[in-house]
Amino acid sequence: MADRPALPPSRGRGKNSDAERSFLQLTAHKKKRIGLFGGTFDPIHYGHLRAAEEARLKLSLDQVIFIPAALPPHKQNEPLSDPNHRLEMVERAVAGNVYFSVSEVEITCLEKPSYTVQTVEYFLSRVSVEIFCLMGMDSFREIETWKEYRRLLQLCRVVVVTRPGLPGGSRVSCPPKLKPLFSRSLRDLADSSKRIFILPITGSEVSSTQIRGLARAGQSIRYLLPPEVEEYIQEKGLYENPKSKAQNPI
Numbered sequence: 629m630a631d632r633p634a635l636p637p638s639r640g641r642g643k644n645s646d647a648e649r650s651f652l653q654l655t656a657h658k659k660k661r662i663g664l665f666g667g668t669f670d671p672i673h674y675g676h677l678r679a680a681e682e683a684r685l686k687l688s689l690d691q692v693i694f695i696p697a698a699l700p701p702h703k704q705n706e707p708l709s710d711p712n713h714r715l716e717m718v719e720r721a722v723a724g725n726v727y728f729s730v731s732e733v734e735i736t737c738l739e740k741p742s743y744t745v746q747t748v749e750y751f752l753s754r755v756s757v758e759i760f761c762l763m764g765m766d767s768f769r770e771i772e773t774w775k776e777y778r779r780l781l782q783l784c785r786v787v788v789v790t791r792p793g794l795p796g797g798s799r800v801s802c803p804p805k806l807k808p809l810f811s812r813s814l815r816d817l818a819d820s821s822k823r824i825f826i827l828p829i830t831g832s833e834v835s836s837t838q839i840r841g842l843a844r845a846g847q848s849i850r851y852l853l854p855p856e857v858e859e860y861i862q863e864k865g866l867y868e869n870p871k872s873k874a875q876n877p878i
């Protein structure tokens with residue numbers, strides 16, 4: 629185990645000090661369970677937060693770490709908000725929850741684009757923990773395009789949360805090649821041959837795309853995301869139009 633924790637400091641504001649403290653404790657005890665929840669979070673919304681909360685409770689996770697991606701490999705052709713804005717919004721969204729924290733590892737440390745397998749390796753090289761990679765069904769559908777996904781599945785377990793409103797329906801389908809690793813029951817968590825689990829959660833159709841669209845149209849985004857994040861979006865003029873985004877650096 630390395631001497632420094634994997635969670636980078638939250639840029640000196642001390643907002644996440646409880647979360648950081650609880651993360652530091654991971655280094656002091658025997659193997660804990662952490663959930664890594666990667667995404668673009670442009671912006672983070674209640675769909676993400678509720679998924680993380682239900683995963684934490686149902687998997688008995690000691691902590692969920694949100695990891696905003698700098699340049700997601702599957703979104704390289706889409707315009708994204710500045711990573712610092714996305715990071716700031718996630719920090720604000722999780723500030724009140726000691727079980728949630730944020731890592732800027734993909735933004736500040738890893739090569740871009742960063743791949744989940746590298747992020748998982750980064751954490752495993754620093755702390756002795758069991759890792760559960762949390763993702764929605766839409767992300768899981770693309771898993772065979774992920775870099776070294778077989779290796780990823782050796783390093784950690786993947787937990788797929790249900791997500792309504794997806795094109796093609798929200799039915800879970802596992803690629804045939806991965807079926808031997810797949811389980812629909814969390815009772816199989818103790819079975820080391822099972823690496824992919826489905827976690828039914830309270831369904832929410834909210835998406836970042838929907839929020840950006842509403843904000844761009846000048847419509848309400850209230851109750852789709854935490855008020856702290858809504859305030860930040862308004863303060864910075866995010867999503868108003870591409871020009872105002874460029875004019876309002878963090």
Ligand code: ATP
Nearest residue numbers: 667668669675763764765767791832834835836837
């Ligand atoms: P966008 O609309 O810009 O594609 P998004 O809402 O899907 O964004 P991401 O940051 O891309 O948000 O998602 C990060 C992870 O969270 C992904 O694995 C995604 O499937 C999952 N996720 C996002 N929204 C939900 C939701 N409402 N319910 C369950 N999972 C979700």
